[in-house]
Amino acid sequence: MKAAFDVAIVGAGPAGISAACILADAGVKTIVFERGEYPGAKNLSGAVLYGYDLARILPDFAERKCPIERNIIESRIWYLSRDSGFSVGYRDAALGTERKHNAFTVLRAKFDRWYAEQAQKKGALVVPATVVVDLLRDSRGAVTGVATGRAEGEVRARITLLADGVNSPLAVRTGFRLEPKPEQVALAVKELIDLPAAVIEQRFGVSGIDGVTAEIMGGVTGGMDGVAALYTNRNSLSLSVGANLADFAATKIKPYELIEEFKQHPMVAPLISGGKSLEYIAHWLAEGGYDAIPRLCGDGYLIAGDSAMLFNALHREGNNLAMASGRMAAETIIEALGRDDCSRKALSRYGERLAESYVLKDMKKYRRFGRFMHHHKELFNEMPRAASFAAREMLTVNGVGKKQKQKLIMQNFRGEKMSIFRLARLLWQGWRAVK
Ligand SMILES: Cc1cc2nc3c(=O)[nH]c(=O)nc-3n(C[C@H](O)[C@H](O)[C@H](O)COP(=O)(O)OP(=O)(O)OC[C@H]3O[C@@H](n4cnc5c(N)ncnc54)[C@H](O)[C@@H]3O)c2cc1C
Numbered sequence: 001m002k003a004a005f006d007v008a009i010v011g012a013g014p015a016g017i018s019a020a021c022i023l024a025d026a027g028v029k030t031i032v033f034e035r036g037e038y039p040g041a042k043n044l045s046g047a048v049l050y051g052y053d054l055a056r057i058l059p060d061f062a063e064r065k066c067p068i069e070r071n072i073i074e075s076r077i078w079y080l081s082r083d084s085g086f087s088v089g090y091r092d093a094a095l096g097t098e099r100k101h102n103a104f105t106v107l108r109a110k111f112d113r114w115y116a117e118q119a120q121k122k123g124a125l126v127v128p129a130t131v132v133v134d135l136l137r138d139s140r141g142a143v144t145g146v147a148t149g150r151a152e153g154e155v156r157a158r159i160t161l162l163a164d165g166v167n168s169p170l171a172v173r174t175g176f177r178l179e180p181k182p183e184q185v186a187l188a189v190k191e192l193i194d195l196p197a198a199v200i201e202q203r204f205g206v207s208g209i210d211g212v213t214a215e216i217m218g219g220v221t222g223g224m225d226g227v228a229a230l231y232t233n234r235n236s237l238s239l240s241v242g243a244n245l246a247d248f249a250a251t252k253i254k255p256y257e258l259i260e261e262f263k264q265h266p267m268v269a270p271l272i273s274g275g276k277s278l279e280y281i282a283h284w285l286a287e288g289g290y291d292a293i294p295r296l297c298g299d300g301y302l303i304a305g306d307s308a309m310l311f312n313a314l315h316r317e318g319n320n321l322a323m324a325s326g327r328m329a330a331e332t333i334i335e336a337l338g339r340d341d342c343s344r345k346a347l348s349r350y351g352e353r354l355a356e357s358y359v360l361k362d363m364k365k366y367r368r369f370g371r372f373m374h375h376h377k378e379l380f381n382e383m384p385r386a387a388s389f390a391a392r393e394m395l396t397v398n399g400v401g402k403k404q405k406q407k408l409i410m411q412n413f414r415g416e417k418m419s420i421f422r423l424a425r426l427l428w429q430g431w432r433a434v435k
Contacts, residue, residue: 021124
């Protein structure tokens with residue numbers, strides 16, 4: 001049967017729409033299915049986006065009125081105990097001038113909608129409110145299109161791109177990917193807090209469109225392997241906290257309890273004070289790392305973005321990996337269609353492209369990082385407590401000599417079972433996990 005479309009894409013997130021833009025630019029007849037009422041309706045990120053990968057798809061994204069919330073000029077890292085914390089930050093004027101749009105915040109509901117509109121302007125057909133429920137296959141097992149949940153909803157396509165995100169029952173059921181194990185995904189909750197722009201600017205020491213991010217680790221995840229974040233938007237703050245799904249199951253901590261406690265932390269509460277909660281969503285994150293990446297293509301199909309488990313947890317890079325993989329999938333599809341060869345062999349150039357790029361190089365570099373975090377719960381328990389005790393002692397002037405304080409700190413470290421040997425081993429293993 002003749003295919004109605006050259007390419008069918010499942011999912012109008014950053015991966016799917018990036019591919020759609022490149023394909024439409026090349027005149028490839030492309031259809032994108034999105035289960036949400038509109039692209040972005042069901043999507044969630046922190047959300048920091050990176051200009052580099054977006055500009056490779058839409059060089060004029062700023063002129064196209066990309067809904068940028070704030071351009072990030074300062075990145076903070078916080079290491080918190082339950083009621084105290086350390087903070088380091090890096091602010092750079094260049095990030096507001098020649099490196100502007102290196103990183104910026106967006107609200108996914110607005111951004112994804114805008115991004116899909118750009119693909120539509122280029123000629124891609126984006127069909128919202130439509131769930132792809134299965135893949136069509138020919139007698140040899142090659143994918144020949146998709147079946148949607150609509151009546152008479154089968155659509156033939158020469159190539160199908162799965163860009164349906166981390167929770168992809170479709171990919172799992174069709175054998176593209178294994179069901180993610182609980183330790184390969186994190187469950188994150190995000191709350192959007194409404195605050196006037198002037199209040200945000202005063203509290204974070206920024207002006208105009210400049211913004212700040214804070215990546216947060218330590219005792220705010222209830223002892224579980226996880227992270228939290230606080231990002232500035234124009235008129236709101238994005239707060240998120242998440243932890244490994246296996247840890248949630250083991251500790252029985254409820255995600256909403258975690259975010260409520262996070263909001264009351266003394267480093268967080270003054271920043272969100274007076275704000276009104278606008279929305280609250282939960283979502284999975286692909287945290288399996290390099291070893292969880294599935295086979296990236298087969299006869300008639302490719303898989304990109306979170307669906308392919310492309311997420312760099314250490315640098316919280318997911319949107320850019322989705323865009324880069326969507327672009328590389330599209331470039332590979334264009335070549336394959338040009339040769340009239342949609343076989344796995346022809347499409348395998350996609351995996352090579354990813355391997356040559358920063359996407360797989362970075363994921364490979366950090367392949368041990370997830371395991372390191374998961375097996376070192378002291379990073380979320382004993383360490384922040386002991387570090388906080390040490391700082392509090394040293395900063396308290398109470399007539400006790402510094403030598404005596406040093407002894408107290410060492411005693412406390414031992415009480416937390418943090419020997420010098422254990423610390424040294426932690427540092428060494430941490431270094432090995434990221435080197
Ligand atoms: C709390 C949180 C914070 C994050 N923060 C950041 C951050 O600050 N920076 C960053 O770079 N990354 C961040 N990420 C990761 C980032 O959101 C993802 O890596 C990125 O969204 C992946 O894009 P994608 O297009 O692959 O998948 P998605 O964005 O998940 O898009 C998939 C799309 O497919 C649709 N879909 C799914 N199934 C079907 C189906 N069967 N039929 C039709 N449509 C379907 C979905 O509705 C969705 O629109 C964060 C993630 C979370 C959860």
